[in-house]
Amino acid sequence: ALISFVLADGSQHDIEAAEGTSVMEAAVAHNLPGIDADCGGACACATCHVYVASDWVERLPPRAEQEEKMLEFAIGTRKNSRLSCQLCVSAEFNGLQVEVPESQY
Numbered sequence: 001a002l003i004s005f006v007l008a009d010g011s012q013h014d015i016e017a018a019e020g021t022s023v024m025e026a027a028v029a030h031n032l033p034g035i036d037a038d039c040g041g042a043c044a045c046a047t048c049h050v051y052v053a054s055d056w057v058e059r060l061p062p063r064a065e066q067e068e069k070m071l072e073f074a075i076g077t078r079k080n081s082r083l084s085c086q087l088c089v090s091a092e093f094n095g096l097q098v099e100v101p102e103s104q105y
């Protein structure tokens with residue numbers, strides 16, 4: 001699935017993410033700045049926080065309880081906040097756009 005990452009500097013990076021991997025892994029594999037993913041995808045750090053494009057919020061699987069809890073530690077959480085390590089890529093993710101915050105701290 002092709003996923004668009006929009007960085008804080010406004011640049012857009014379209015990255016092909018394999019199904020079964022996470023949105024976070026796609027970003028890290030391409031050294032995208034802004035996604036730290038300190039815990040390596042264990043839903044335990046909240047430094048993989050992204051904002052999902054508004055028209056995608058309802059199309060993604062809802063936040064699990066652990067993701068809700070960890071998002072409380074993210075900076076500047078909004079309604080469309082997600083932890084990108086908890087977004088497991090499937091074919092339906094094609095065209096997903098996420099915004100990467102300037103900093104995770």
Ligand code: FES
Nearest residue numbers: 041045046048085
């Ligand atoms: Fe740590 Fe996502 S990588 S919560």
